[in-house]
Amino acid sequence: MADTAQAQELVYLVTGGCGFLGEHVVRMLLQREPRLHELRVFDLHLGPWLEELQTGPVQVTAIQGDVTQAHEVAAAVAGAHVVIHTAGLVDVFGRASSETIHEVNVQGTQNVIDACVQTGTQFLVYTSSMEVVGPNIKGHPFYRGDEDTPYEAVHKHPYPRSKALAEQLVLEANGRKVRGGRPLVTCALRPTGIYGEGHQIMRDIFYQGQRLGGRLFRAIPASVEHGRVYVGNVAWMHVLVARELQQRGALMGGQAYFCYDSSPYKSYEDFNMEILGPCGLRLVGTRPLLPYWLLMFLAVLNALLQWLLRPLLLYAPLLNPYTLAMANTTFTVSTNKAQRHFGYEPLFSWEDSRTRTIGWVRAMDGSAP
Numbered sequence: 001m002a003d004t005a006q007a008q009e010l011v012y013l014v015t016g017g018c019g020f021l022g023e024h025v026v027r028m029l030l031q032r033e034p035r036l037h038e039l040r041v042f043d044l045h046l047g048p049w050l051e052e053l054q055t056g057p058v059q060v061t062a063i064q065g066d067v068t069q070a071h072e073v074a075a076a077v078a079g080a081h082v083v084i085h086t087a088g089l090v091d092v093f094g095r096a097s098s099e100t101i102h103e104v105n106v107q108g109t110q111n112v113i114d115a116c117v118q119t120g121t122q123f124l125v126y127t128s129s130m131e132v133v134g135p136n137i138k139g140h141p142f143y144r145g146d147e148d149t150p151y152e153a154v155h156k157h158p159y160p161r162s163k164a165l166a167e168q169l170v171l172e173a174n175g176r177k178v179r180g181g182r183p184l185v186t187c188a189l190r191p192t193g194i195y196g197e198g199h200q201i202m203r204d205i206f207y208q209g210q211r212l213g214g215r216l217f218r219a220i221p222a223s224v225e226h227g228r229v230y231v232g233n234v235a236w237m238h239v240l241v242a243r244e245l246q247q248r249g250a251l252m253g254g255q256a257y258f259c260y261d262s263s264p265y266k267s268y269e270d271f272n273m274e275i276l277g278p279c280g281l282r283l284v285g286t287r288p289l290l291p292y293w294l295l296m297f298l299a300v301l302n303a304l305l306q307w308l309l310r311p312l313l314l315y316a317p318l319l320n321p322y323t324l325a326m327a328n329t330t331f332t333v334s335t336n337k338a339q340r341h342f343g344y345e346p347l348f349s350w351e352d353s354r355t356r357t358i359g360w361v362r363a364m365d366g367s368a369p
């Protein structure tokens with residue numbers, strides 16, 4: 001818990017604070033932000049685990065609310081010094097309509113910005129995504145790139161399009177005068193694929209492997225590198241950015257930073273096996289078992305089935321044309337911008353990150369739905 005010797009005066013708001021990343025940000029703030037007086041956790045669905053946080057020195061205020069409702073956002077933001085906006089609709093599987101994704105990710109973010117301006121909150125950290133850059137639908141590799149690497153970003157899918165628009169809104173809002181006359185200071189963090197305790201897709205793939213008798217079948221060439229970053233390090237980066245933005249606004253305001261750590265560069269499937277291998281799963285094949293054209297055919301079939309079945313049920317498998325293209329395109333980051341601008345070093349080594357995630361997966365063993 002926070003070091004109570006320092007003055008506890010700050011009020012933070014975390015939107016989406018009960019999500020996969022949001023929960024880690026909330027817990028990290030309580031451990032590593034000694035100046036915290038009140039932590040507001042805003043989410044559409046509040047988690048029962050919030051109850052156990054009420055006993056510490058920091059006042060934890062749970063707020064059930066919707067970022068698409070401007071008045072609910074303004075009420076939550078009023079009086080906060082810092083807003084960390086992680087709430088979002090993460091959907092690349094066709095579960096939600098493109099209108100809903102836009103409403104939550106873009107209009108929701110605009111509501112957060114407006115609330116900061118109206119109520120006088122000066123610091124805003126936005127959880128963006130690597131997807132605001134790529135991979136693009138043309139399959140161009142982004143190999144160990146940084147924030148300045150030129151890349152043709154083409155956003156056809158509603159999720160990356162919404163994240164790119166929202167990031168632009170946040171960065172362009174930097175410098176706007178908030179109530180009281182001070183300038184708004186904003187920045188955006190762009191995680192690559194996050195993994196760690198609570199990661200829903202890792203959970204789904206683990207259960208899928210168990211159902212298949214402890215096997216997964218290789219679908220992606222091992223040579224395609226996919227950027228991954230541990231959730232604890234992404235949370236730590238949010239805490240550090242929020243703190244340093246208050247001191248180094250001139251340098252950091254209006255900037256975007258990739259989230260990175262020492263997780264190895266591997267294909268999506270080979271990376272998952274670093275975790276799932278020690279949990280009893282095996283990846284069959286050194287090359288994809290099916291040719292790409294056949295996988296794409298299956299992916300298109302899935303998309304068609306989704307459309308046909310929509311009036312009856314929600315069919316949203318992992319494989320669709322977009323996820324196949326994502327998994328098949330190299331996208332890895334190599335940068336030290338966060339280290340240069342605000343002294344970021346990963347809090348968790350790759351070994352720690354892996355061990356923690358393996359421990360979480362092993363604890364799920366035997367509880368498959």
Ligand SMILES: NC(=O)C1=CN([C@@H]2O[C@H](COP(=O)(O)OP(=O)(O)OC[C@H]3O[C@@H](n4cnc5c(N)ncnc54)[C@H](O)[C@@H]3O)[C@@H](O)[C@H]2O)C=CC1
Nearest residue numbers: 016018019020021043044066067086087088129191193194
């Ligand atoms: N999971 C990943 O690999 C990556 C995620 N991100 C971003 O990180 C953020 C968090 O993502 P995750 O934790 O993975 O997703 P998540 O789905 O676990 O968490 C999102 C949270 O936002 C809340 N939320 C959704 N709609 C809301 C609304 N209308 N009003 C209030 N709260 C709402 C959800 O209830 C949930 O608790 C998102 O902005 C996402 O775009 C970025 C890069 C990678």
Ligand SMILES: C[C@@H](CO)CCC[C@@H](C)[C@H]1CC[C@H]2[C@@H]3[C@H](O)CC4=CC(=O)CC[C@]4(C)[C@H]3CC[C@]12C
Nearest residue numbers: 090092129131192193219268318319323324326327
């Ligand atoms: C074809 C399958 C055979 O095993 C593998 C399908 C894997 C996909 C479900 C994932 C591959 C890449 C992932 C995305 C990527 O990590 C970047 C992301 C960033 C975000 O902001 C949100 C999550 C995601 C879109 C992530 C989603 C899952 C994949 C598409």
